[in-house]
Amino acid sequence: MSGDPSMTTTVAGLSTAAATRLLAEDGPNLLPQASTVPRWRAFAAQFTHFFAVMLWVAAALAFIAGMPQLGVAVTVVVVINGVFSYVQEARAERAASQLRAMLPAQVLVRRDGTAVSIPAAEIVHGDVVLLSAGDRIPGDVDFTGTESCTVDESMLSGESEPVPKRPGDPGFGGTFLVNGNAEAEITATGARTRLAAIATLTATAQPPQSPLNVELRRVVRIISVVALTFGGVFFAVSLLSGTSWRNAFLFAIGVSVALIPEGLLPTVTLSLAMGAQRMARRNALVRHLQAVETLGSTTFICTDKTGTLTQNRMSAVEVWTPQSVVVLSGTGYAPSASITGGPDAVAGARRLAWTARAASRGRAVLHGDEWVAEGDPMEAALDALARRLDHGAGSGAGRSAGKSAGTGAGTSADGDDPGQAAAGAEVAVEVAVDARWPFDPARKRESVAVAGHLLLKGAPEFVLPLCVAPADLAACQAALDEMAGRGLRVLAVAERVLPGTPGPDGPWPEDPGELERELTLLGLVGLHDPPRESVAEALRATRAAGIKVAMLTGDHPTTAAAIAGEIGLLGPDRTVLEGKDLPEDPHLLGALLDRDGVVVSRVSPEQKLKVAQALQLRGHVLAMTGDGVNDGPALQEADIGVAMGASGTDVAREAADLVLLDDDFATIVAAVEQGRATYANIRRFLTYHLTDNVAELTPFVVWALSGGSFPLALGVLQILFLDIGTDLLPALALGTEKADKRAMHRPPERRHLMDTRLMVRVFAVLGPVEAVFEMAAFTLTLWLAGWRPGAEFPGVGVLAAASGAAFTTVVLAQLANAFACRSESVPPWRLGWRTNPLMLKAVAVELLALLGFLFIMPVATMLGQAPPTIAGLLVALLSMPALLAADYWHKRFTHRRAAGPSAG
Numbered sequence: 001m002s003g004d005p006s007m008t009t010t011v012a013g014l015s016t017a018a019a020t021r022l023l024a025e026d027g028p029n030l031l032p033q034a035s036t037v038p039r040w041r042a043f044a045a046q047f048t049h050f051f052a053v054m055l056w057v058a059a060a061l062a063f064i065a066g067m068p069q070l071g072v073a074v075t076v077v078v079v080i081n082g083v084f085s086y087v088q089e090a091r092a093e094r095a096a097s098q099l100r101a102m103l104p105a106q107v108l109v110r111r112d113g114t115a116v117s118i119p120a121a122e123i124v125h126g127d128v129v130l131l132s133a134g135d136r137i138p139g140d141v142d143f144t145g146t147e148s149c150t151v152d153e154s155m156l157s158g159e160s161e162p163v164p165k166r167p168g169d170p171g172f173g174g175t176f177l178v179n180g181n182a183e184a185e186i187t188a189t190g191a192r193t194r195l196a197a198i199a200t201l202t203a204t205a206q207p208p209q210s211p212l213n214v215e216l217r218r219v220v221r222i223i224s225v226v227a228l229t230f231g232g233v234f235f236a237v238s239l240l241s242g243t244s245w246r247n248a249f250l251f252a253i254g255v256s257v258a259l260i261p262e263g264l265l266p267t268v269t270l271s272l273a274m275g276a277q278r279m280a281r282r283n284a285l286v287r288h289l290q291a292v293e294t295l296g297s298t299t300f301i302c303t304d305k306t307g308t309l310t311q312n313r314m315s316a317v318e319v320w321t322p323q324s325v326v327v328l329s330g331t332g333y334a335p336s337a338s339i340t341g342g343p344d345a346v347a348g349a350r351r352l353a354w355t356a357r358a359a360s361r362g363r364a365v366l367h368g369d370e371w372v373a374e375g376d377p378m379e380a381a382l383d384a385l386a387r388r389l390d391h392g393a394g395s396g397a398g399r400s401a402g403k404s405a406g407t408g409a410g411t412s413a414d415g416d417d418p419g420q421a422a423a424g425a426e427v428a429v430e431v432a433v434d435a436r437w438p439f440d441p442a443r444k445r446e447s448v449a450v451a452g453h454l455l456l457k458g459a460p461e462f463v464l465p466l467c468v469a470p471a472d473l474a475a476c477q478a479a480l481d482e483m484a485g486r487g488l489r490v491l492a493v494a495e496r497v498l499p500g501t502p503g504p505d506g507p508w509p510e511d512p513g514e515l516e517r518e519l520t521l522l523g524l525v526g527l528h529d530p531p532r533e534s535v536a537e538a539l540r541a542t543r544a545a546g547i548k549v550a551m552l553t554g555d556h557p558t559t560a561a562a563i564a565g566e567i568g569l570l571g572p573d574r575t576v577l578e579g580k581d582l583p584e585d586p587h588l589l590g591a592l593l594d595r596d597g598v599v600v601s602r603v604s605p606e607q608k609l610k611v612a613q614a615l616q617l618r619g620h621v622l623a624m625t626g627d628g629v630n631d632g633p634a635l636q637e638a639d640i641g642v643a644m645g646a647s648g649t650d651v652a653r654e655a656a657d658l659v660l661l662d663d664d665f666a667t668i669v670a671a672v673e674q675g676r677a678t679y680a681n682i683r684r685f686l687t688y689h690l691t692d693n694v695a696e697l698t699p700f701v702v703w704a705l706s707g708g709s710f711p712l713a714l715g716v717l718q719i720l721f722l723d724i725g726t727d728l729l730p731a732l733a734l735g736t737e738k739a740d741k742r743a744m745h746r747p748p749e750r751r752h753l754m755d756t757r758l759m760v761r762v763f764a765v766l767g768p769v770e771a772v773f774e775m776a777a778f779t780l781t782l783w784l785a786g787w788r789p790g791a792e793f794p795g796v797g798v799l800a801a802a803s804g805a806a807f808t809t810v811v812l813a814q815l816a817n818a819f820a821c822r823s824e825s826v827p828p829w830r831l832g833w834r835t836n837p838l839m840l841k842a843v844a845v846e847l848l849a850l851l852g853f854l855f856i857m858p859v860a861t862m863l864g865q866a867p868p869t870i871a872g873l874l875v876a877l878l879s880m881p882a883l884l885a886a887d888y889w890h891k892r893f894t895h896r897r898a899a900g901p902s903a904g
C-alpha cells in the first residue's frame with residue numbers, strides 16, 4: 001500500500017508525434033533475436049548428420065569401387081532427403097513463428113495525456129506506462145508512482161521474494177508486477193535493457209526435451225539399431241559367401257541407411273505445426289508445438305469459473321442492506337428497480353454502491369444501452385450500479401429515494417459519507433483516495449482510506465467477521481445464501497470512521513489489518529455473470545471424450561455450486577469443497593478429486609498448485625486454467641497450463657502452454673480434439689513407414705538365412721528409391737488427415753507412439769502380407785523361368801524381371817497401405833475416396849514414378865530391374881486387395897475386442 005500522491009498526479013507522457021519519432025530513431029522494443037541458426041547452416045545440417053555422412057562414405061566407396069551408378073544414386077538419395085527435411089523443418093518453423101506473432105504483448109501507456117493500449121514493441125524511451133498486478137514491465141523503467149507495488153525480479157536476480165518498489169526506484173524489463181499498481185517512465189527499451197544483456201547470454205542454452213521428442217528419438221533409435229544390426233549381419237554373410245569386403249561394406253551401409261527413418265522427425269514436426277495452426281484457427285494458441293500432442297492425451301481439465309465458463313460480463317442485480325432490498329433489472333442508465341424497504345431504502349443502497357465504487361478502480365462506460373467495463377468487470381459493475389442508483393434516484397424512479405436524490409449531498413452534510421460527498425448525480429466524480437490496499441486473493445477484499453474513512457468491499461466470509469455484529473446477522477446470512485444459491489457473486493461492503501488518521505501523505509500502515517476492524521456493514525451486493533452459451537455443449541463433448549472436469553474457483557461455495565449446476569458441470573454426487581478443507585496429503589487429495597464434476601470453491605493459487613500435483617500423482621494428464629498473478633506455478637506444474645488471451649495477466653500467459661484467444665472453455669475442448677487428431681496422424685504415417693521397412697528387409701533376411709543361395713529380391717538402390725519414390729508424399733498426405741469425427745467419442749489414451757497395437761499391426765499384419773506377396777512375385781517369376789532353389793542363379797534378364805516384379809509389388813502394396821493407414825479402425829472405403837485430396841495426388845505421383853523406374857531404361861538398368869512379367873504383375877496387383885482384406889479383418893478383430901466405437 002502507499003499513500004503516495006504521485007499516483008494521482010498525472011504525468012502527461014509523450015505525445016504521439018514524439019513517440020513516433022523516437023520509435024524511428026531507437027527502433028522497436030524487441031529483444032535481440034536469440035541468435036537463430038542461419039538458414040545455410042540449417043540446410044547444411046541436413047547433409048552432415050551421422051546417417052548422411054555414412055551415405056556420403058558409401059557414395060565415395062561406390063565411385064572408388066567403379067560403380068558410378070550406385071554412387072550417383074546414393075548421392076541423389078542424400079540430396080532429396082536433405083532438401084525434403086529442410087523444407088519441412090522450415091515450414092514448421094515458419095508456422096511456429098506465425099503463431100508467436102499472433103499474440104503481441106499489449107501495454108497501457110499515457111500518450112497525449114490519455115491512457116491507450118499499444119503493442120509492447122512500440123514503447124519508446126520516455127513513455128509513461130501504467131502497470132497493474134500481473135503485468136510484465138515492458139522495458140527498463142524508473143517508477144514515478146506506486147501503489148502497494150511489488151515486483152518479481154527473480155528472472156534477473158534469482159531472488160524469489162517480490163521486491164517492493166517506491167517512486168524513484170528502478171525497474172527492469174521482463175520482470176512482473178506482482179501486487180498493486182504503478183506508473184513508470186521508460187528509461188531503456190529493446191537491446192538496451194538489462195534483460196537483453198542476459199538474454200544473449202542464455203540464448204545458447206538448450207531448451208528441455210519435450211516428452212514427444214523423447215518418444216520420437218526412442219522410435220528412431222530402435223529402428224536405427226535394428227537397421228545397423230541388419231547391416232552388420234548382411235556384412236558378415238556377404239563376406240562369408242565370398243563377396244569382396246568393399247562391396248559387402250557398401251551394401252551393408254546402404255541397407256542400414258535405407259532403413260533409418262531420417263524423414264520421420266521433420267514430418268512429425270511439420271504435422272505438429274499444422275495441428276498448431278488448425279488450433280489457432282479455433283482460437284487456441286499453443287506456445288510450444290509439443291503441447292499439441294499433450295493436449296490430445298488430456299485426461300483431466302481443471303477450469304476456473306469467471307470468464308471461462310461465464311461471460312465475465314457482470315451486472316449488479318440486487319442490493320441488500322439492513323433496511324432494504326433493491327432488485328435491479330434492465331440495462332442502461334435507468335434500471336427498473338423494485339424496492340422494498342423504508343423511506344431510506346435507496347439511500348442505503350446508494351451509499352453501499354458509492355462505498356464499493358470508491359474501493360474499486362474498474363469503471364464502466366455506457367455504450368449504447370449497455371455498460372462496458374474498463375478494468376475489472378466486477379468493479380465496473382459496481383460503478384454502473386452507483387450511477388444507475390443515482391440516476392434512478394435523481395429521476396424519481398426510486399420512490400423512496402428520499403433526501404439524497406440527485407445531488408448526493410444528503411448524508412454528507414454531517415461529513416459522514418465521503419463517497420457521496422464527492423458525488424454528482426450523472427457524472428462520476430472520482431473521490432480522492434488517500435491510501436489503497438488492493439485486492440489480493442488471500443485477503444479477498446480491498447480497502448481504501450478516503451477523507452478519514454476506511455471503505456471496504458470483499459468476499460462476505462472475509463468481511464463479516466471484521467464488522468461490529470449487525471443486529472440482523474441472521475437476515476444478512478439468509479440474504480447471502482439466497483443470492484449465492486441463485487448463482488450470484490456476493491460482495492459485502494463495509495466502512496469505518498478512522499480515528500485521528502493521517503492525511504494523504506501518510507504514513508499509512510503496510511498491513512491494513514489494524515484498520516480493518518470494528519466496521520459497519522453497509523450491506524451485500526449480488527452480481528450476475530451469465531454463463532457462456534457454448535459451455536454446456538462443450539462439457540457434454542468433454543464427457544463423451546472421457547475427460548473429467550473440475551471447477552476451481554475463488555468464489556463462494558454456494559455461488560460456485562449454483563453455476564456448476566446450471567451449466568451441467570456438477571457431478572452426480574454434487575461434491576462441492578472449499579479450499580481450506582482440502583487434505584494436505586497429496587494421495588488423499590488426489591483420491592478426493594479424481595472424479596468428474598467436482599467443485600472446489602474459495603481456492604487459493606497455492607491450493608491450485610497442490611491440486612495439480614495431486615492429480616498428476618494419480619497419473620492424470622492435466623490441463624489447468626489460470627489468469628491470476630499467482631497462478632504461474634500451477635500453470636507450469638500442469639501438463640497443459642491454459643491462460644486467457646483476452647483477460648488474464650501477462651504472468652499467466654507466459655507460464656502457459658496454451659492461450660485461449662477468446663477465453664472460452666469450449667476452445668480448450670476444440671484444442672483437445674485437434675491434439676488427438678494430430679497424434680493419430682503421427683501414428684498413421686509411422687505405421688505406413690514401418691510397413692515399408694518390413695518389405696524392404698525381408699529379401700535380405702531370406703538371402704542371409706539361405707546363406708546367400710537364394711537371390712536377393714531387392715538391391716540397395718531399389719530400397720533407396722522405394723524410400724523416396726513411395727514414402728515421402730503419402731506420409732505427408734497422411735499427416736493432413738482431418739480430425740476423425742469420433743475422435744472425441746472415446747476415452748483418452750496415454751500411450752507410446754510405438755505401442756503394442758501399432759507393432760502388431762505393422763509386424764504381424766500389414767508388413768508380412770506385403771513381404772509375402774513381394775517374395776511370391778519374385779519367386780514365381782524365377783520359377784516360371786525354370787529356376788529352382790539351390791540351383792545356379794538364373795541369368796541377369798530373368799533376375800531383373802523378377803526383381804522388377806518384387807519392386808512393383810512393394811510400390812502397389814504400399815499404395816493400398818496408404819489408404820489403409822488413413823484410419824486405425826475403419827476400412828478405407830468407408831472414409832470416402834476424396835476426403836484426402838493430397839493422398840490422391842501422392843498416389844498419382846507414386847504410380848508415375850513406378851512407371852519411370854520400370855520403363856526408363858537407364859534408370860531401370862541402374863536399379864537392376866526390368867518390367868515384370870505378366871505373372872509377376874498379377875501377383876503385384878493381387879497384393880492390393882490382399883493387404884486391404886488383411887487390414888479389414890484385423891480392424892474388425894481389434895475393434896470388437898476394444899468393444900465400442902473407436903477410430904483414428
Ligand SMILES: Nc1ncnc2c1ncn2[C@@H]1O[C@H](COP(=O)(O)OP(=O)(O)OP(=O)(O)O)[C@@H](O)[C@H]1O
Pocket residue numbers: 304305306307376378379439441444445446457458459460489490491552553554555556
Ligand atoms: N476486486 C475485488 N475487490 C474485493 N473483493 C473481490 C475482488 N475481486 C474478487 N473479490 C472477492 O474475492 C473472491 C475471489 O475472487 P478471485 O478473483 O480470487 O476469484 P477467481 O479465482 O478469479 O474466481 P473465478 O474462478 O470465478 O474466476 C470473489 O468471489 C469476491 O468475493
